[in-house]
Amino acid sequence: MRKKSAWIVFGVTMAVFLVGFIFPLLLVVRNGFISPDGQFTFRYLFGVFQNPIYLEGLRNSLRLAVGTTLLATCLSLPLAWLSNRYHFRGKVWVNALVLVPMILPPFVGAIGFQQILGQYGALNALLGLDVDWLGRGRWVGVILLQSLSLYPIMYLNVSAALANIDHAMDEAAENLGATGFTKFRRITLPLMAPGLFAGGTIVFIWSFTELGTPLIMNYTRVASVQVYDALKEIGGNPFPFALVFVMLVVSVSLYLLSKIMFGGKAYAMQSKAATTFTETRLTGWRAGLALLPFLLVIFLALLPHAGVILTSFSAPGGWYRSVLPEVYTTGNYVEALGHNMTVSSIRNSLFFSTLAVMFNLVFGIGIAFVVVRSTIRVRGVLDGLAMMPLAVPGLVMASGYLAFSSQISNSELVRNSPALLNLFDVKTNPTLFLVMAYGIRRLPYMVRSAVAGLQQTSAGLEEAAANLGASPMVSLRRVTLPLITANLIAGALLAFAFSMLEVSDSLMLAQREDFYPITKTIYELFQLIGTGKYLASALGVWAMLFLAVTIVGSSLLLGKKLGALFRV
Amino acid sequence: MAVTVQLNDLVKVFGNIRAVDHISLTIEPGELFFLLGPSGCGKTTLLRAIAGFNEPDGGQILIGDRDVTKLPPHKRDTGMVFQSYALWPHMSVAQNVAFGLEMRKLGKAETQKRVQEALEMVKMSDRATHKPNQLSGGQQQRVALARALVIHPQCLLLDEPLSNLDAKLRLEMRTEIRRICKEAGLTAIYVTHDQKEALSVADRLAVLNGGVVEQCGAPREVYRRPVSMFVASFIGETNFIPGVFQGGEGERVTIDTELGTFVSTAPMSGFSVGDAVMISLRPETLRLDTPAASAPNQLDGIVHDSVYLGEVAQHQVRVGGDKPMNLKVFDLNPRIIARDGEEAARVWVDPSDVVVLPAAGKGVPAP
Numbered sequence: 001m002r003k004k005s006a007w008i009v010f011g012v013t014m015a016v017f018l019v020g021f022i023f024p025l026l027l028v029v030r031n032g033f034i035s036p037d038g039q040f041t042f043r044y045l046f047g048v049f050q051n052p053i054y055l056e057g058l059r060n061s062l063r064l065a066v067g068t069t070l071l072a073t074c075l076s077l078p079l080a081w082l083s084n085r086y087h088f089r090g091k092v093w094v095n096a097l098v099l100v101p102m103i104l105p106p107f108v109g110a111i112g113f114q115q116i117l118g119q120y121g122a123l124n125a126l127l128g129l130d131v132d133w134l135g136r137g138r139w140v141g142v143i144l145l146q147s148l149s150l151y152p153i154m155y156l157n158v159s160a161a162l163a164n165i166d167h168a169m170d171e172a173a174e175n176l177g178a179t180g181f182t183k184f185r186r187i188t189l190p191l192m193a194p195g196l197f198a199g200g201t202i203v204f205i206w207s208f209t210e211l212g213t214p215l216i217m218n219y220t221r222v223a224s225v226q227v228y229d230a231l232k233e234i235g236g237n238p239f240p241f242a243l244v245f246v247m248l249v250v251s252v253s254l255y256l257l258s259k260i261m262f263g264g265k266a267y268a269m270q271s272k273a274a275t276t277f278t279e280t281r282l283t284g285w286r287a288g289l290a291l292l293p294f295l296l297v298i299f300l301a302l303l304p305h306a307g308v309i310l311t312s313f314s315a316p317g318g319w320y321r322s323v324l325p326e327v328y329t330t331g332n333y334v335e336a337l338g339h340n341m342t343v344s345s346i347r348n349s350l351f352f353s354t355l356a357v358m359f360n361l362v363f364g365i366g367i368a369f370v371v372v373r374s375t376i377r378v379r380g381v382l383d384g385l386a387m388m389p390l391a392v393p394g395l396v397m398a399s400g401y402l403a404f405s406s407q408i409s410n411s412e413l414v415r416n417s418p419a420l421l422n423l424f425d426v427k428t429n430p431t432l433f434l435v436m437a438y439g440i441r442r443l444p445y446m447v448r449s450a451v452a453g454l455q456q457t458s459a460g461l462e463e464a465a466a467n468l469g470a471s472p473m474v475s476l477r478r479v480t481l482p483l484i485t486a487n488l489i490a491g492a493l494l495a496f497a498f499s500m501l502e503v504s505d506s507l508m509l510a511q512r513e514d515f516y517p518i519t520k521t522i523y524e525l526f527q528l529i530g531t532g533k534y535l536a537s538a539l540g541v542w543a544m545l546f547l548a549v550t551i552v553g554s555s556l557l558l559g560k561k562l563g564a565l566f567r568v
Numbered sequence: 569m570a571v572t573v574q575l576n577d578l579v580k581v582f583g584n585i586r587a588v589d590h591i592s593l594t595i596e597p598g599e600l601f602f603l604l605g606p607s608g609c610g611k612t613t614l615l616r617a618i619a620g621f622n623e624p625d626g627g628q629i630l631i632g633d634r635d636v637t638k639l640p641p642h643k644r645d646t647g648m649v650f651q652s653y654a655l656w657p658h659m660s661v662a663q664n665v666a667f668g669l670e671m672r673k674l675g676k677a678e679t680q681k682r683v684q685e686a687l688e689m690v691k692m693s694d695r696a697t698h699k700p701n702q703l704s705g706g707q708q709q710r711v712a713l714a715r716a717l718v719i720h721p722q723c724l725l726l727d728e729p730l731s732n733l734d735a736k737l738r739l740e741m742r743t744e745i746r747r748i749c750k751e752a753g754l755t756a757i758y759v760t761h762d763q764k765e766a767l768s769v770a771d772r773l774a775v776l777n778g779g780v781v782e783q784c785g786a787p788r789e790v791y792r793r794p795v796s797m798f799v800a801s802f803i804g805e806t807n808f809i810p811g812v813f814q815g816g817e818g819e820r821v822t823i824d825t826e827l828g829t830f831v832s833t834a835p836m837s838g839f840s841v842g843d844a845v846m847i848s849l850r851p852e853t854l855r856l857d858t859p860a861a862s863a864p865n866q867l868d869g870i871v872h873d874s875v876y877l878g879e880v881a882q883h884q885v886r887v888g889g890d891k892p893m894n895l896k897v898f899d900l901n902p903r904i905i906a907r908d909g910e911e912a913a914r915v916w917v918d919p920s921d922v923v924v925l926p927a928a929g930k931g932v933p934a935p
Binding site: 465467475 | 619657658668715
């Protein structure tokens with residue numbers, strides 16, 4: 001890659017990041033530290049720590065994050081280890097299925113989860129008990145649900161880390177007399193620590209700031225919900241921004257800590273196995289035994305969504321103190337999909353997500369090219385910057401964009417121009433900021449998959465094209481892109497799925513009904529008295545089905561197995 | 569159209585290493601020119617600079633009368649054969665070969681005709697629809713060659729094209745490459761670290777060491793008359809004997825060494841009496857047959873180890889009394905075989921085979 005074009009890509013990307021990422025974050029910080037008369041103050045920050053309600057919210061968020069991370073680790077570690085060491089019948093399938101919860105929205109699952117584990121739910125009906133399994137505090141339920149949807153991220157990271165451990169390391173340990181748990185504790189665990197910590201960091205940040213699941217589970221005493229509620233109020237209350245600032249500091253510190261400790265070598269779904277273990281082949285009952293934990297986790301993870309499906313087919317009020325719904329109907333679908341809000345929201349989500357994916361493709365490919373193929377010194381900066389959105393929660397970004405939007409809309413120029421207002425004011429039209437939010441937050445996945453693709457494609461192939469007279473653009477189009485198509489499609493699908501099911505930004509930025517994306521509509525439907533959860537479930541099922549068809553369809557078109565798509 | 573390729577005072581620096589250190593070379597039209605040297609000598613850097621994949625820090629590259637120094641690779645009109653072949657895996661053999669013609673916007677019929685011709689030239693026409701990963705290494709190599717040739721480049725660049733092939737195929741392909749280049753009348757620059765390849769195929773070659781050209785000339789000239797210890801030891805095998813230049817009359821000079829006085833009639837650069845020099849004796853020029861009584865350069869020694877290879881025996885001969893020294897001697901059509909034990913022998917060398925070199929030189933491999 002020529003220096004000049006590398007610098008152009010670098011410049012454009014920096015500009016987009018400054019405007020779309022850094023500036024909104026600065027606004028969050030500013031709004032939390034500047035009083036109405038323009039004075040810098042620590043009053044709001046101290047206020048957060050003096051207010052018992054905010055303190056409790058932060059404490060609860062921390063508890064959710066720690067619990068979710070630990071549980072997700074416990075779920076994924078044994079599975080990753082089994083899959084790394086052994087080969088057994090059905091492994092290919094469970095390896096793919098185990099990742100499916102990643103694209104199932106946990107906040108929709110929460111509806112089904114309550115139907116099953118709630119005090120009047122299926123489990124109690126089955127056992128004839130009257131226990132409130134989710135507990136009075138509800139936080140146990142939130143942890144369970146979040147870890148059941150976030151463990152695939154751990155699984156991918158740990159698998160990649162395990163796969164990168166040289167078999168000889170293990171054999172050397174055995175040769176010197178370490179076996180079983182000692183070997184695992186002294187050799188395997190330290191070697192896979194970077195992957196474990198990287199996955200853990202992402203799960204922690206994610207669950208620390210998760211908005212949708214606590215909201216649906218009606219667990220309101222967490223920082224994320226407090227921020228959401230406070231920002232809905234009209235008028236510039238600075239306290240939520242100070243609270244967001246605290247969350248940002250926690251997230252970024254953790255991210256940087258893992259970068260410093262492990263040199264950022266093994267971040268989310270990035271590493272591709274260089275050497276693989278010689279897998280031991282299991283047959284008969286041993287194979288069954290290895291399969292069992294997979295099936296158990298998959299069952300547990302899909303259970304909430306099974307609950308959602310049942311709810312969606314249950315007549316309102318038809319699933320109460322019974323194992324299965326007693327009255328079935330398709331009426332929920334008719335009503336939910338026929339709702340004005342729904343039709344426009346499907347169109348909106350498709351539109352926003354498509355734009356976001358296009359944004360991701362353009363920038364992902366550009367950044368990957370500079371990182372892999374150029375020699376400019378700052379390419380490391382670009383690589384690090386593109387990964388930064390992993391450290392910044394959607395909630396924080398959304399707060400930043402809200403502040404950004406009101407900042408621009410309050411200017412004389414924009415206030416008097418309907419066209420500009422339409423572009424910049426989220427209350428008028430949130431398209432620009434939603435697409436930016438979706439795009440920037442999923443950029444790391446796209447960059448990672450494009451980088452992986454380019455690293456596997458020898459630069460010699462591009463040089464051969466240049467040598468035969470292909471200009472850089474032609475060689476990109478004719479040689480490079482066709483060769484990394486699979487990686488690009490995998491990254492794009494992941495970005496698309498995440499955008500379609502994005503919660504925090506969607507709930508906070510979409511404020512006018514005709515611009516609601518699907519997730520916000522699901523939440524609004526959920527709040528309808530009486531039929532709410534049934535309609536929300538119906539739309540949730542439709543969204544999941546749509547995504548499943550999209551992903552399976554694309555993977556069939558590409559002739560690839562489902563699992564291969566996610567092994568980015 | 570064969571053209572001259574000219575490098576003027578080329579410099580390329582990586583960090584604090586001068587990979588190419590003021591190199592000037594002129595490659596004549598239609599010449600098959602080799603860049604030969606150990607790894608890290610700068611030969612590949614030089615070739616990639618000609619192709620445009622790295623921009624030199626100084627100097628000038630002319631292809632024909634075009635100054636291409638600042639031109640991007642795709643405007644240089646060179647055809648390159650990569651070490652890894654770099655065949656595009658998503659295109660068929662024919663599509664790979666047609667690519668360069670497409671870039672030159674040739675018509676469909678013309679493209680097809682030339683692809684067919686090129687594949688015939690490398691004897692691959694029956695594989696046109698195959699994908700590269702369905703081909704063996706040798707076949708991939710031929711396709712890579714066809715892809716570079718089909719555009720009728722101004723100059724063909726080959727980057728260790730045979731290094732990934734097995735020994736037998738390598739022998740076959742090197743004569744093949746020479747045939748094709750000569751048939752097409754191309755100016756070609758060929759990078760290799762394999763001296764046999766260079767000696768057998770090149771019209772001329774340049775021996776590179778540490779980013780500079782140590783010697784440039786026809787193969788037999790470089791082999792028979794190396795100008796430095798590096799060249800003498802890098803190409804072929806040799807015995808070095810340190811000595812002091814004593815001068816002489818006309819072409820006939822003498823050199824004093826610890827093994828006695830040597831007489832040389834080989835051409836050499838101007839030494840002064842008393843200069844420290846190094847005598848280089850090729851193992852195959854050392855003879856074990858009976859010399860004429862008056863012949864100079866005779867040494868008495870003991871054959872103490874031999875490796876018998878059929879057409880040749882490689883002897884280790886110990887010479888010199890109190891300061892013994894080993895000489896490698898290649899005996900063609902060998903008769904004496906001292907496999908076990910030792911055997912006395914008299915070794916001699918013709919004065920025209922005694923090469924006298926400056927004693928100092930950089931990067932001389934240990935003997």
